[in-house]
Amino acid sequence: MNDPFKENGCMPHRAAVTGWGWYSPTQVLSNHDLEKLVDTNDAWITSRTGIRERRIAAAGETTSSMATIAARQALAEAELQPDELDLIICATTTPDQLIPATACLIQRNLGAHRAGAFDLNTACTGFIYGLATGAQFIQGGGAKRILVVAGETLSRFMNWEDRSTCILFGDGAAAVVLEATTQQSGVLSTVLGSRGDIEQMLTIEAGGCARPASTETIAQKAHCVRMRGNEIFKMAVRNMAQSAQQALAKAGLTTNDIRAVIPHQANERILIATRDAIGISEDRMFMNIDRHGNTGASSIPIALGEFLQSTPVDVGDHLLLVSFGGGLTWGAAVLRWADIPAVKLERAAAQRAKLALIG
Ligand SMILES: CC(C)(COP(=O)(O)OP(=O)(O)OC[C@H]1O[C@@H](n2cnc3c(N)ncnc32)[C@H](O)[C@@H]1OP(=O)(O)O)[C@@H](O)C(=O)NCCC(=O)NCCS
Structure with missing residues (x-):
């Protein structure tokens, strides 16, 4: 089979994590709080699950608003501007609404004008599927910088009378920046x-x-x-x-x-x-x-x-x-784990080369 990288005269790329961020809502729901809602107790929940407390989104918070906070942190860590992103993949089972995709709302909130955006739903495995998808885009040459973000507002989908489920879940969001590198690092x-x-x-x-x-x-x-x-x-x-x-x-x-x-x-x-x-x-x-x-x-x-x-x-x-x-x-x-400063230098060198071509 022909190698598209070699045909284009490019080095093969791997997808390295260069930025990360996360957000947890401030409202805490403890096991003792749950004792007032359903027939349960702290000792049962702790011994059967290991959970002592979970975070619950405030009234105005949504999957996209939490994910946007996490995404901004990830971009800051990677030292990237939103319009340098090629793609936003959002893993969620609890989207803000059916249309548009939550990824589009995050794209709007960030001002990621150049990015494509789509959601992916494989429930709790969503981040791994998002990472795998993002890595394929980078390895195939279709994107250089991707935000893989995951957000859940599961508290809005709980039956707060069902003790077998409502004790388990919490809300939050997190993101990573995946970036093309010629290092032998990243998603292996x-x-x-x-x-x-x-x-x-x-x-x-x-x-x-x-x-x-x-x-x-x-x-x-x-x-x-x-x-x-x-x-x-x-x-x-x-x-x-x-x-x-x-x-x-x-x-x-x-x-x-x-x-x-x-x-x-x-x-x-x-x-x-x-x-x-x-x-x-x-x-x-x-x-x-x-x-x-x-x-x-x-x-x-x-x-x-x-x-x-x-x-x-x-x-x-x-x-x-x-x-x-x-x-x-x-x-x-x-x-x-990649040498992140070196990935940033590779990025800067590629940008300089692009500018030289235009000039
Ligand atoms: C839900 C889970 C904690 C229940 O623990 P378990 O040890 O399997 O308990 P069971 O479901 O067998 O129930 C045992 C008893 O506890 C009771 N019980 C269930 N939830 C309870 C609660 N919150 N507080 C007190 N008792 C509870 C049951 O009614 C049952 O009572 P019974 O024996 O009188 O019928 C456990 O099965 C679990 O974590 N499963 C995986 C869930 C998960 O991770 N899902 C997401 C995957 S991504």
């Missing part, structure tokens, strides 16, 4: 999977064309998350462990090469079981579920942001991201 491998035949395990049934909104669907709370927690639990452990191993093998690495695993924060027990299955020591799996709960597609990039804030990462370090969600979907990605 991705693995994606799905099982649409067992989709009933985790659903929001109403609000689409199959069950449009009606007084009946509202009375039945069919616009809220429904879940078979026990079955999901087992599927999550199996598929997170398998996809993590597959992504490592694809990258030619083993768990020994991994600096840290940044998993989807679904349930502390799921994460511990996954950690044991892939043979990663406790200190190399990052968890923040106690403070956020499950924030859907945002969960991995929020965790990544908090991890990078607390832990120095060296050039060449490997991070393993792994997730599971409604659909059902799952996926994993291996990142090799």
Whole structure:
């Protein structure tokens, strides 16, 4: 097969993370607050899930408004202007509305005039799918700078009378900038999977064309998350462990090469079981579920942001991201941390070369 990079006289590119940011709403809903809403208690929630509190969006906040704050942070970290973005991919299960895509609202808010924008919905696996898609655009030469953003306002889709779901989820948003580099760093491998035949395990049934909104669907709370927690639990452990191993093998690495695993924060027990299955020591799996709960597609990039804030990462370090969600979907990605100042120098050199061509 012909190599498009060689034909165009270009070096092949990888997609490196050069910026990141996240946003959590200020309003905290603790387990003790939930005791006043449903028949539950702090000890049950903590021992079964590891969650102590979660953040809930304020009345005026939406997925796009939270995602915009996270995106601005990511752009500032990458030292990029919004109009330098080629593409915005927004992973969300809880868009502001059906049309337009939430990505378009973020594009408007940022003033990212040159960027294409689209949404992607693979529930809690959305960030991994977004990362995989963004990396393909960069590796294929279709884009140089991409914002992969994830946002969820799951609190608006909770049945606050259902103790088996409302204790689990929280709101938030996070973003990364993916940028083309000739370094042998960035997204090394991705693995994606799905099982649409067992989709009933985790659903929001109403609000689409199959069950449009009606007084009946509202009375039945069919616009809220429904879940078979026990079955999901087992599927999550199996598929997170398998996809993590597959992504490592694809990258030619083993768990020994991994600096840290940044998993989807679904349930502390799921994460511990996954950690044991892939043979990663406790200190190399990052968890923040106690403070956020499950924030859907945002969960991995929020965790990544908090991890990078607390832990120095060296050039060449490997991070393993792994997730599971409604659909059902799952996926994993291996990142090799790039020399970010060098990527910025590559960017500046490319801009100078472009200006010289025009001049
Ligand atoms: C939801 C989940 C915490 C429930 O924990 P579990 O150990 O599986 O508990 P079960 O569903 O078997 O329920 C055990 C009992 O606790 C009760 N229970 C459920 N929620 C409760 C709550 N919030 N407080 C107190 N009791 C609760 C059940 O009614 C049941 O009572 P019973 O034995 O009298 O019937 C757990 O299954 C889970 O986290 N699953 C994965 C969910 C997930 O991550 N989804 C998103 C994937 S991206």
